[in-house]
Amino acid sequence: MKKKSVNAMEVAKLANVSQSTVSRVFTPGSNVSEKTKEKVMEAASFLGYRPNALARGLIMNKTNMVGLAMREIQNPFYHEVLGKFTKGLREKGYHVLFVYTENDEIQQEEITQFLEYNVEGVIVTDALLSSNVVTQLQESNIPVILFNRYSHELSCHSVSCDNYSAAWQIADYLYEQGCRRLAYITGRKNTSTSQDRQRGFCDYLQAKGVKVIIEEGNYTYEGAYKAALNLLKRNERPEAIFGANDITALGALDAAKSLQLSIPEDVTVVGFDNIEMAAWPANSLTTWEQPVDEMVKITIETLINQINKKQVDAKPKLVSGKLIKRDSTKKSKVVDK
Amino acid sequence: MKKKSVNAMEVAKLANVSQSTVSRVFTPGSNVSEKTKEKVMEAASFLGYRPNALARGLIMNKTNMVGLAMREIQNPFYHEVLGKFTKGLREKGYHVLFVYTENDEIQQEEITQFLEYNVEGVIVTDALLSSNVVTQLQESNIPVILFNRYSHELSCHSVSCDNYSAAWQIADYLYEQGCRRLAYITGRKNTSTSQDRQRGFCDYLQAKGVKVIIEEGNYTYEGAYKAALNLLKRNERPEAIFGANDITALGALDAAKSLQLSIPEDVTVVGFDNIEMAAWPANSLTTWEQPVDEMVKITIETLINQINKKQVDAKPKLVSGKLIKRDSTKKSKVVDK
DNA sequence: TTGAAAGCGCTACCAA
C-alpha cells in the first residue's frame, strides 16, 4: 500500500505549534502571525507536507470536484470542448472527475461515482440523463448542467448554441445565393442539436416555399458520405447540402468530389462547428462557428452560481455564433442563378 | 451549501442495527447474515444512501482514483486514447481525475492536485514530467507511467509504440517500392515519438545509401502543409513523404494535391497513428496503426501492478502495430521504377 | 454475527 503521507500533526511537532495552527496556515484568510506562518511553512516544505483534500472535503463538505460526463463521439469539436472545460474549471479551483460514456443517456452507475465522491456539480456534454438520475442528483442537491443538449422533459439547466436560429441563417444565406434545391443530412436523429438545425433550416425554406430533402447521416463521416451519394445521384441534384456538423459536411464534400462534381459550382456544402479541419485548404468548408469559449464560460459560471446557491433561472441558455464563409459555398451573391 | 447527505448512522437507526453493521453490508466480503443484510439494504435504498467515497478513502488510504494528465493536442488519436483509458480504468474500479496540460512538461501545480486527492497512480499521455515532479511522486509512493513517451533521464515506466522499428519498416516498404528520394516531416522536435520515427526511417535508408530530406512539421496540419510545399517545390522532388503522424501526412497530402500532383503516382505519402480520417476515401492514407487497445491495456495493467506493489521492471514497454496500406502509396511493388 | 469505540486527517469552535 501507499506510504503513509505526512500529516499536519507531524508538521506541528516539528514547528512546535499545535496542529490547529498548521491547519490555519493552510487555510487562506486565517489569522496566523507572520512568524509562526514562516515557521510552519518551513517545517511543512521540509517534510513535503500537503493538506489532504479528502479529509478537508469530508469536514468542509466541499470537495472542489466537478463531474464531467462526455459522450464518446469521434468529433474533434468535443475534444476542444473538453480542454476548455478542464482549463476553465481549474481556473475556478475545481478539479475534474471525468467519465466517458457510450450511451446517449448517462447511466445510473456512471453518475453513482459522482455522488459517492461528492462532486459539487455535474456537467454533461452531448448526452442526456434519464429522469431518475436527474431526480437523484437534485435530491442530493448537486446541480447539473447540460452542454449542447437540452430536454424539455428534464428540468435541467443547459447551455447550447442557438441551433435553430443558426440553421435558419444558413438557409437564408443559401437561399439568397440562389439555391432552390436544398438538402439536409441529419446527425443522430434523437439529438436536440440535429433536430433544431433541421427545424431551423426547413422552417426558413418552407416559408419560402422550398422543400428540403432529408437524408440520415448519424453524425458520422461514413453515414454522411453515403447519404450524400444518395442525394447527388438523384435526377434533381441538390444545389446545396447542409450537414448537421462538420464531419457530416466533410463526408458530403468528399462524396461530391468522388463524383467529380465541382465545389461550389455544382454543389455547395455547409457544415456546423467550425472544427480545425474545416479550415484546411483542401476542405475550405463554410460552416457555423459555435462560440465555444463563451459557451464553456457560461456553463461554468452557471454551474458555480448554482453550487453557491445563487438563484439561477433554469431556462436553457442559447448563444449565437456566426457563419464562417469559405470556398465550399459561393463567395458572391448570385440571385436567381 | 450542499444538503447533508444520508450517512450510515441514519441507515443504522432505521434498520435497527449498529452503524458498523451498515458499513459491513457495504463492504464486500464482510460477515453479515443474509437477514440483516436485506434489512439494511432496504433501509439504505429507502433513504437513498451511498457510502461516502471520501471518508472511505480517508480511512482505507485507498481512493480508487487515478490521475490522468494529457497534453493538449489537436490529434484525434489522443481523444481515442482518452476514451479507452477511462473505460479501461473503470472496468478495474478506478475513477479518473483528469487534467489537460498545455506544456510539454507537466508542471508541479498540475500534479499537486493528484497528490492532494491521494490518487493511487498517475498516467501521463504525450507529455513528460520534470524530474523533481517524478521524485515527488516517488516519495509519495505514487506510481507514474508515461504513455507514448519515454525519457532516459526519468526513471519512469512507459508504454509506447515501437516507433523506431515501425519507421524502419515504413522505410523498407517505400524503398522496396522503388522510392529513392525520400523525405520526413517531423513532429515536435523534442518528442521521443517524432525523434524515434525519424531515426528509424533514416537509419534504414542510410544503410541503403539513401539520404533523407528533413523538414519540420511540428505535428500540425499547417506546419506539415508548408513543409510539404517546400519539399515538393524542390528541383528534385521527393518521391515519398513520411509524416510524423497522420495529421502531418494529411497536411502533406493536401499540399501535394494543391500542386496538382497525383497521389501516389507523383508522390506517395505515409502517416502514423491510423486515425479514422486516414481511412476516409478522400485521403486513403497509408499509415502505421498503433495497437491502441493493447497499449492502453498494458499501461493500465502495469500501473495497477505497481499500485499493488507487484514488482514490475521499469524498462520501457514497446508494442509493434502494423502497416495499413492504402491508396496514398503504390499497391504493387515496382522495383527500380 | 453484531456492537462499541478508536481513529483516518482535517476544520472550526471555544477558551485562553
Next chain:
DNA sequence: TTGGTAGCGCTTTCAA
C-alpha cells in the same frame, strides 16, 4: 494569535 477538542463518515479492531 494560539491550543484544545469535537466531529465530518467511514472501516476495523476487540468484546460480547
